[in-house]
Amino acid sequence: MLSTLRNIVQEVNAARDLHEALGIIVSRVQAAMATEVCSVYLLDPSSNRYILMATEGLYQESVGNVSLGYSEGLVGLVGAREEPINLEDAPSHPRYRYFPETGEERFRSFLGVPIIHRRRMLGVLVVQQRESSRCFDEGEEAFLVTVSAQLASVIAHSEATGAISGLSLTGEATKDICFSGVPGAQGVAIGTGVVVYSTADLDVVPEKPTDDIEQELALFRAAVQTVREDIQRVAKRLSSQLRPEELALFDVYLSMLGDQALPGEVATRIHEGIWAQGALKQVVQQYIRHFEVMDDHYLRERAVDIRDLGRRLLSRLQEGEEKTLEYPERTVLVSEEITPAMLGEVPKGHLVGLVSVKGSSNSHVAILARAMGVPTVMGLVDIPVNQLDGKELIVDGFEGQLFASPSPDLRAFYQEICDEEDELFRGLEALRDKPCETTDGHRVALLVNTGLMTDVARSLSHGAEGIGLYRTEVPFMIKDRFPSEQEQREYYREQLEAFAPNPVTMRTLDIGGDKALTYFPIQEENPFLGWRGIRVTLDHPEIFLVQVRAMLKASEGLNNLQIMLPMISNISEVEESLHLIYRVYHEVREEGYQIHMPKVGVMVEVPGVVYQIRELAERVDFLSVGSNDLTQYLLAVDRNNPRVAQLYHSYHPAVLQALVRVAQDAHSVGKPVGICGELAGDPGGAVLLMAMGYDSLSMNAASLPKVKSVIRNVSREWAMQLLDDVLLLDSPHVIKSCVDLALRNAGFGRYLRPARSSTAALAEQSGNS
Template sequence: MLTILRHIIQEVTSAQDFREALDIMVKRIANALATQACSIFLLDRHHGEYVLVATQGLNPQAVGKVRVPINKGLIGLVGEREEPLNIDDATKHPRFYRVPEIKEEAYRAFLGTPVIYHRQVLGVLIVQQEDPRRYDESEEAFLVTLATQLAAIIAHAEATGALAELLQSSKEKRHELIYSGVPGAPGIGMGVGVVVYAPYDLDTIPDREPDSVEAEIQLLEAAFSAVREDLRLLSERLYPALPPEERALFDVYQRILDSADMGKEVADAIRAGNWAPGALREVIQAHVRRLESLDNEYMRERAEDIKDLGQRVLTYLQKNDRTTPQYAEKTILIGESITPTDLAEVPEGYLAGVISAKGSGNSHVAILARAMRVPTVMGVGDTPIYELQDKEIIVDGYYGQIYVSPSPNLRTEFERLIQEEKKLDAALEEIRDLPAVTKDGQRIGLLVNTGLGADISISLAAGAEGVGLYRTEIPFLMRDRFPSGEEQRIIYRQLLASFAPRPVIIRTLDVGGDKPLPYFPIKEDNPFLGWRGIRITLDHPEIFLSQVRAMMRASEGLNNMRIMLPMITDATEVDEALRLLRKAYTEVRDEGYDVEMPQIGVMIEVPSAVYQARVLAKRVDFLSVGSNDLTQYILAVDRNNPRVANLYDALHPAVLRALIQVVENGHQEGKHVSICGEVAGDPVAVLLLLAMGFDSLSMNASSIGRVKWVIRHFTHKKAAKLLHEVLGMENAVMIRCHMELALERAGLGNLIRAGR
């Protein structure tokens, strides 16, 4: 074999060009292994597909034309696993993906190996044979060796531009264009592009001395009044299915427009010598600059809301009605920065999808889109959005991709996926009010993570059994000062009353790290290892006491509140916090409030808390794992850093063993143990968490239905078997593939994404 290997490499390296080198390789490999087919699929990262670039044995007319989605078929599985796949009958494998154009129906035996260079999967090299059989170890080793040689050739082609040229020539045969962004709301939407434009550019308004200050102020008041009325009508026009709490967003807009706040600022700028449009520009820009200067992504998103309001007021100041777009029956709404009011203006039943050049999954528009169940892609900054008017478009809210002018085959595929989604949604709706209980009777609680008032009705409609994490920092971040005790009490009371009698776990203020307060700046070289969470509030007991007193006052007559302490690293922090909590309780009782002492819990977010879990459990009523931070600290990976983001995975064996230890230690003290964070809402991970013994899971509302569906379709015994199997695996990729395969074999692959 070694001699044959050398001859193949010599012949390939002497090829005239990259395409010829690939053709030589597939022919020589097929001959060397005496197999009937050998093919190379290269990964087109921009489009998320494997492209057939060379073959011996499959349909030669399919070269350059056939593209396999990155998550499909045995090709996709080899790439996901990053290791060889050797099976005797490919057609019986649950991941078999039939592509009629390549005419591989006759082949049964399949051996595929990834082509990897510097940890990056570049493609997949496969061999096939008609008779069912497993290729032997020497054949597998031979193919793996050639794949390493092929990787170097592909890397060189990438550096010289030959790879891009090859993939581009394949792309030119396609009808559709594909662009990528950030998933905003899950689902698949198909329709016609309708681009919305801001009618005037507020930033270009010049300064001008007013002819009459009073006349300008009257014009301003009339404009503010007109916009308030517009917002009221838009709120009423929102879909009947959208609960009142989502319309509360428009109440926030109304408050911003209140003459005692922003209106007064603009009026003062007019009195200082600027006409109304110029004064409005001054005030709006000042607010926008302040918000955009913050490190917190959520607050930066609020700048877009302020801009939207400013544009609407400017429209009336210039006495010109806002132009209404011509909406298609299946509208894909597109804009530089889509706002909630843009969503509200689309006629009922017309909105099929949303594309925004700016924004993220934390945007108000993304939150509303999820509530309205409208597939959404955010942050498509490189997309020529103004060229998408009247184009046929597919929005994939799962992967954050948009397809422009799709081919008939692609359209047919997505239409099928939409039908599968509808069937799944109907099935999930049927179990909304049923418990999350396995086939053999094991029950687990499903709660929701929240931090916005707009999330409340979404959570209730999803069938949440309570709140596993309420992030109190969001009301703090939305202000330019610390909220008063009474302001906090009102917020907490609304939350507690909405969920009563369901339990609500409220986390004390957790700022620092990536969540600095604009009015309480914290400048540190390493904020994630610095002054954050409980460390700040214990150093400032006045902040802590004011907050927990407000929580306790809000719970009067409801008594469904629990308090959770974040970023605990040492038992002495818990002791000090408990002392302050008892002090606050005594003070609230002395004020005449008839409240019970709430249950107290701690978040397990750092390795030291994992090893002290039993010590901590002795002191409190419950433990809750914060999986996002715990994964980050165990793996020493900043999940916001794109250079190392691929190393961040909560299914890493070290993280799984830490979770098991926390559950065991908490239960040894007879305490409730829950987990919140992304892993709790991941259908791929839920069976492992169930088998570990977690008492409840807390997740985003949109994940509850899918997680419940998984739990109700498996037994606890099967979940325990899967946990035992993955604990013998060495990396997160293997574990994730193993769990995805388990879901697919159970017929639940569509919970990961429609069509799987």
């Protein structure tokens, strides 16, 4: 059964569309279970009905024509209960619903299991048998449940692929196709999708038509000829080292490249109007699918050869691809995983939105997107990326939604939001030079998180009072080696000069977790609980000492440097770090540099540190909470995993209680405390943090005007009452709703995203799928 299941999954994964995938499922499951009927009913979101989408054993004319209401019949019962239903005599069950057009009156035994993906009911998988004496046993039920669980994500992806092409389950034209992920950076973007994908990866090659068939044929023939010559060259070089039977492998490769083999099939698909890379992908995946399901071990292994040959051909086709990639004036960049390098490829001023399958709202790229003010949606795990190239897209960075093929009504709705956002920021420009002070005189410093020099102008124009977090790993990430002391010194000097005399808090190198250096790889099974932050730099003092020396020298004559230590988990790490910092300070002074000893602080990110705030505060000058990581560790939620993104919530009662305790304990020993997580950039979060007593709030530059406007128009007394009220609640979603309601009642509704119901109502009105 395990072997059968593996073969079914491999075949379905290689299917070109939903109907082919469902056809494979019903035929393979029917054969594997030796039953007379296997059918798949999918839940159509637009009609909320189960539609018979594929069957092996019932009349084929009923496919697409038979449907049941959400709770109708045995299929509806399986969906409503979300568990298997196993009946020996189905017609005698009170919920049995008979459809004469299916011919199912002949079958009495019934086993149905739900198809569920990420808590969403997709449909029901059913097997039926004629003999009334047969009851499907526990092993068969377990097998069908396993098949359903394994294939749910494939069905979800295939369903989405069909939707993006403009067809619903019933074949009707659709508009306003909505995919839900998690918000990465707030804002709304309307533009054209540009899919960027990893080179030589067949799985992510986008589906694109071509108008120039002859050019695509020429490109493909040139690639085939180059790969053929490469293989012949390697075979000749190794001919004296390998036995004849080993050299025969090269002959296999060359035979596959014959005109009547793989290249002939690819050329046929190019003639059908598919670009060369897409045609190659389709043919290679079809070959792989056929080989992998074979029983013969030798033939199954040939799938590896086909995959390798496909990559070689694709690599040749993609040579120079980056140079020819065109970016429209309003580019929405789409990828399996957005990288900082991809952002740099887009011409200045053309990038309006980002869409990434991998990552979450607190991944490193999302943080960069917020710094750049680019609306972003992350964690769209079921989205058919390769279908989005050239499509008109709407990126809703407030709700974490992506709309494809938008209707005029939906486009107008989001264009109005864009216009309102622009108007709001123009209205807030007058606040730039005004202090962030409540109506009853409580002052809070508003700082920015940054890592890019391009952030400086935006930060200053928005009225930032300094840098609360300068991510020093950015200069390390854009190089192919560790930057020298002089190179680091130049980076740091630019930031210090730009904000002088205001403070610039530089975090020492914080790599590991989701921040990797290509030239210093850290391979760990659980990187967020592993070797990262201060743990790395204390193990490599040569890195730490050079960095601190560059910081201190860069601060000469400015003296606005503050140093912050990341990922502190115990007192000894602070003491060891301080020892090294003091050592460098005295050495630099001896070299003749006229510098002052900078203030040194620690980041509060590890839950254990929450209970040692007083002890830490006695040894350093300030504390700063990294609420992103602190939330991640308190809730045991990987912030980069979209499967659990809904569990990551900054308004969780445990997170708020921890933040209250940190502020109280730091002030009890007379030390200032700030926060540099994303919660500080949320207007409601900023109000709660101000009420807790945080002395400074550090955020991305785009959030600063809104936060300043809200704080300047409320009293601290009002904020403290709101804090007291929400600390009595036990649900993060209820807390967030209460804070939003309080802001709306106070006149700040324009700073909050329109309620989801507004979008939902419009989508429903437009026929959203």
